[in-house]
Amino acid sequence: MQTFVILAGWALLAALLARQGMKAAASSAPQAAPFLGGGTPDSHAWQRYHFRPYTMALVFIAFEMEMMFMYPWAVVFVSEGLTALAEMGMFLAILSVGILYGWREGVFRWE
Amino acid sequence: MGMSPLARLALRAPVPVFAAIGPGRQADVERLLARRGLRRALTPRDAAVLLLAGDLPPDAMEPLGRVHDQVPRPRRILRWTDRTETGDAVADRLATAWRGLCGGEDGDDDLQPDAPSNAWRGVGPHGQGGTGMMGGTPYGRPMAMTGLDIRDGLQLDRYTARLGPFAPMLPPGLVLELTLQGDVICDAGVVCPPFAQPADADAPVLCSARMLALLGLEDAARRVIRGGRPGALWLRGAVPRGLGRIEGGGDARERLAGYLAGTPAALAVPPLPELLSGLEWAEAMLVLASLPPSSILRATRLREAA
Amino acid sequence: MIAGLVLAVLATLAFGALLAVALDGRLAILAAQGARQRVETEAPDRLNRDLAPAWYLALAAIGLSVVPFAEGAALIDSPVGIVVWGSCEALIVVTVFLHGWSPNAPFPLIGAYRYAAIGLPVLLPSMFVLIAAALPAESLSFVAIVDSQRELWNVIRQPLGLPLFCIVALALTLRGPMDYADAADIATGTSAEESGPARVLWDIARAAMLVSVSAIAATVFLGGPLGPVLPGPVWLWLKIAGLMALFVLGGRRIARTTPSRMLSILWVILLPLSFLHLAISGVLAL
Numbered sequence: 001m002q003t004f005v006i007l008a009g010w011a012l013l014a015a016l017l018a019r020q021g022m023k024a025a026a027s028s029a030p031q032a033a034p035f036l037g038g039g040t041p042d043s044h045a046w047q048r049y050h051f052r053p054y055t056m057a058l059v060f061i062a063f064e065m066e067m068m069f070m071y072p073w074a075v076v077f078v079s080e081g082l083t084a085l086a087e088m089g090m091f092l093a094i095l096s097v098g099i100l101y102g103w104r105e106g107v108f109r110w111e
Numbered sequence: 112m113g114m115s116p117l118a119r120l121a122l123r124a125p126v127p128v129f130a131a132i133g134p135g136r137q138a139d140v141e142r143l144l145a146r147r148g149l150r151r152a153l154t155p156r157d158a159a160v161l162l163l164a165g166d167l168p169p170d171a172m173e174p175l176g177r178v179h180d181q182v183p184r185p186r187r188i189l190r191w192t193d194r195t196e197t198g199d200a201v202a203d204r205l206a207t208a209w210r211g212l213c214g215g216e217d218g219d220d221d222l223q224p225d226a227p228s229n230a231w232r233g234v235g236p237h238g239q240g241g242t243g244m245m246g247g248t249p250y251g252r253p254m255a256m257t258g259l260d261i262r263d264g265l266q267l268d269r270y271t272a273r274l275g276p277f278a279p280m281l282p283p284g285l286v287l288e289l290t291l292q293g294d295v296i297c298d299a300g301v302v303c304p305p306f307a308q309p310a311d312a313d314a315p316v317l318c319s320a321r322m323l324a325l326l327g328l329e330d331a332a333r334r335v336i337r338g339g340r341p342g343a344l345w346l347r348g349a350v351p352r353g354l355g356r357i358e359g360g361g362d363a364r365e366r367l368a369g370y371l372a373g374t375p376a377a378l379a380v381p382p383l384p385e386l387l388s389g390l391e392w393a394e395a396m397l398v399l400a401s402l403p404p405s406s407i408l409r410a411t412r413l414r415e416a417a
Numbered sequence: 418m419i420a421g422l423v424l425a426v427l428a429t430l431a432f433g434a435l436l437a438v439a440l441d442g443r444l445a446i447l448a449a450q451g452a453r454q455r456v457e458t459e460a461p462d463r464l465n466r467d468l469a470p471a472w473y474l475a476l477a478a479i480g481l482s483v484v485p486f487a488e489g490a491a492l493i494d495s496p497v498g499i500v501v502w503g504s505c506e507a508l509i510v511v512t513v514f515l516h517g518w519s520p521n522a523p524f525p526l527i528g529a530y531r532y533a534a535i536g537l538p539v540l541l542p543s544m545f546v547l548i549a550a551a552l553p554a555e556s557l558s559f560v561a562i563v564d565s566q567r568e569l570w571n572v573i574r575q576p577l578g579l580p581l582f583c584i585v586a587l588a589l590t591l592r593g594p595m596d597y598a599d600a601a602d603i604a605t606g607t608s609a610e611e612s613g614p615a616r617v618l619w620d621i622a623r624a625a626m627l628v629s630v631s632a633i634a635a636t637v638f639l640g641g642p643l644g645p646v647l648p649g650p651v652w653l654w655l656k657i658a659g660l661m662a663l664f665v666l667g668g669r670r671i672a673r674t675t676p677s678r679m680l681s682i683l684w685v686i687l688l689p690l691s692f693l694h695l696a697i698s699g700v701l702a703l
């Protein structure tokens with residue numbers, strides 16, 4: 001409970017500072033145009049952006065799931081001993097094959 | 112004087128200058144802004160003084176107005192047209208203008224009329240409505256539309272804009288019409304060639320400083336221009352091997368090594384669209400910075416003649 | 418006790434951020450910018466624009482709250498402190514992305530997506546390094562991790578840990594070779610359309626995050642408040658200041674490579690290195 005009060009407290013304090021302690025933003029029309037070194041855009045910048053490393057993001061999710069298992073694993077590691085080390089070693093080895101495969105397929109190359 | 116401590120502290124800040132560089136003045140401005148007490152802002156939003164060096168051709172006046180108006184208030188425009196005026200004198204003028212602005216002087220007004228460049232023709236509450244939620248033109252601008260990608264053929268939005276002539280990452284005067292998908296340049300076209308610059312702008316020191324600034328080493332770039340050593344790690348190694356390879360001119364990494372060793376480069380650069388298409392943004396800007404301004408100018412003129 | 422710790426967190430953030438800005442040589446610059454106009458872009462996402470720096474600041478405060486200022490005295494004395502900090506790291510990526518997304522302008526947008534591409538894989542070495550530190554402590558709590566360093570600091574016991582975490586720290590605070598959000602080739606990226614006090618607030622939030630990241634590094638690798646003669650908090654402050662100086666001065670002197678190349682380096686070199694680090698630390702902890 002105390003943890004949540006503290007988390008909410010910091011968030012609230014920071015939000016108040018940013019919303020209330022700050023002068024309002026205002027521009028004339030020519031000031032508001034997006035900066036392009038004197039150039040002009042054809043359209044708004046918001047778009048269905050081509051996020052090149054999207055395949056990398058999929059590999060990333062696999063590793064994040066693995067992280068979930070590592071938290072409890074880290075706590076019991078010393079008491080479980082070598083078994084724990086071997087188990088996580090196998091898990092990481094399998095994921096490493098995934099990295100190698102991704103590397104070969106050019107997943108990390110912005111394509 | 113009843114100045115607050117904060118205001119007194121602000122007076123000691125280096126003058127934030129956005130440079131609009133005209134024909135023949137690139138080297139002068141780059142050397143000027145490497146001085147102590149001046150700071151080159153990479154966006155007008157970060158600047159207070161707009162330094163206009165040289166005489167602009169008439170078609171660059173409208174872009175100048177756009178950049179000028181993007182500088183937050185209070186702002187001042189300073190002209191450096193007299194070639195005989197020394198860097199010291201200009202630095203003094205910049206400092207005086209900055210002190211004036213800090214002291215509460217009113218700055219310059221907008222150069223452009225305060226009216227939206229296009230009327231609001233939005234559909235729906237946020238203006239984006241219409242066919243497929245992309246039909247409206249809020250703030251007079253349409254939303255981006257999809258197209259084929261050159262790397263993986265995915266149908267995602269293409270963003271087209273004209274960049275320059277005062278974009279700090281491009282040679283002064285160069286206006287490119289770029290079509291981006293994500294951060295990869297799909298199409299590039301030269302709208303205006305860069306302004307002609309004297310041979311001084313090709314000096315290895317200035318060429319290496321331009322590349323160092325793009326590598327995130329602004330301090331090192333200033334040190335190099337002032338005649339010192341870069342004093343930074345992983346300089347050449349940070350430039351990918353094979354990037355911007357030009358026949359007879361090596362790749363960007365080799366050119367950086369050459370500049371740092373003091374060798375000027377003279378290159379036959381292929382037309383810019385050929386050079387830039389298909390590159391990711393950071394790579395493309397690094398390639399442009401690795402070329403001496405005179406070579407870029409020749410490459411764009413070649414294009415006009417063809 | 419709690420009031421004292423809240424004050425300690427606030428004071429550490431405030432003075433630490435001041436120190437970080439001073440180390441950067443930007444005190445006068447921020448003072449000057451604060452008085453200038455705050456520009457608004459065309460059709461921005463106002464809510465996210467205003468709140469992005471606030472979340473960055475709040476995440477810095479939360480990160481600092483899990484750090485024990487004296488032995489056994491952390492504001493958030495959670496048994497899963499590493500998980501709390503890990504979620505802060507993930508939310509930093511979201512926050513920086515929103516900062517670049519909200520102005521509806523091309524350069525900030527490129528910076529935002531670029532940071533997402535680099536920020537995600539940076540989280541992996543970070544968590545492997547922190548979990549390696551949790552192994553000898555047999556706990557995910559930072560208090561227990563400090564306790565496990567009584568005989569030997571982790572910086573010596575797990576030599577790869579701090580160097581790997583330095584890279585994470587630079588990425589989370591948008592600094593030097595890992596500053597992919599606010600790079601020069603995109604006219605300072607996610608900040609390209611910010612002016613005046615908004616720019617200042619973002620810089621202060623970055624500085625506060627530097628304090629927080631340095632505090633985590635000091636706790637995990639340098640024994641946090643452990644040390645002879647001087648009281649615990651003083652030791653912690655000294656270690657934080659030392660690490661901040663390392664990050665600021667080191668970050669300025671290392672070149673930044675292109676984002677696609679950094680992505681490969683992160684996955685193909687740094688991630689396997691962090692596996693190796695975890696394996697070595699695991700064997701040593703048994």
